[in-house]
Amino acid sequence: AQSVTQLGSHVSVSEGALVLLRCNYSSSVPPYLFWYVQYPNQGLQLLLKYTSAATLVKGINGFEAEFKKSETSFHLTKPSAHMSDAAEYFCAVSGTGANSKLTFGKGITLSVRP
């Protein structure tokens, strides 16, 4: 079985500050890991994914995440927050073949203060 833990439901940062959204996973097989973003009243959009190549993954809009197997973590970071980053962020894990469904964390709402 696979699972994802996103601690906390809400993070607030100032514009220009570092964004750090935490994600820990549990998986009995090598996982595929994803971060999706959902802007208000919009659908889910992929930010980045880890598929067992490079452990540091760069995504869209300046976001990146590092896969750390020893810590079972896949935290999302952005060096400098922008007002447009305000959204809900979901970490997800999947397997392969018939187990390719996404198992999502509960999501974290990011607020950016001017």
Place this chain on the structure above:
Amino acid sequence: GAGVSQSPSNKVTEKGKDVELRCDPISGHTALYWYRQSLGQGLEFLIYFQGNSAPDKSGLPSDRFSAERTGGSVSTLTIQRTQQEDSAVYLCASSFGYGRGGFEQFFGPGTRLTVL
């Protein structure tokens, strides 16, 4: 090209009625997934299709829920005898492939279902 489309975008129904939700995946995507998003339960997997077969139906919450996919393309999710706890946004996603995994799932805009 066109993304994943879902219809209707909003559906209001009365408790006990049946509803059908439709998903048109991206052309060429062999995998299709249904999820639902609700305040209390977050994002939950419902069912996965590879072609027209469903190797994983483990997320369907009860036998009132069923889904089919025809021609390896359009999928319909049917909820019979709707209950108020079925109120949620139903999301459809599609992707390439099978096997190695790690394919991006592209999501549709969802159908917001409200059961009165």
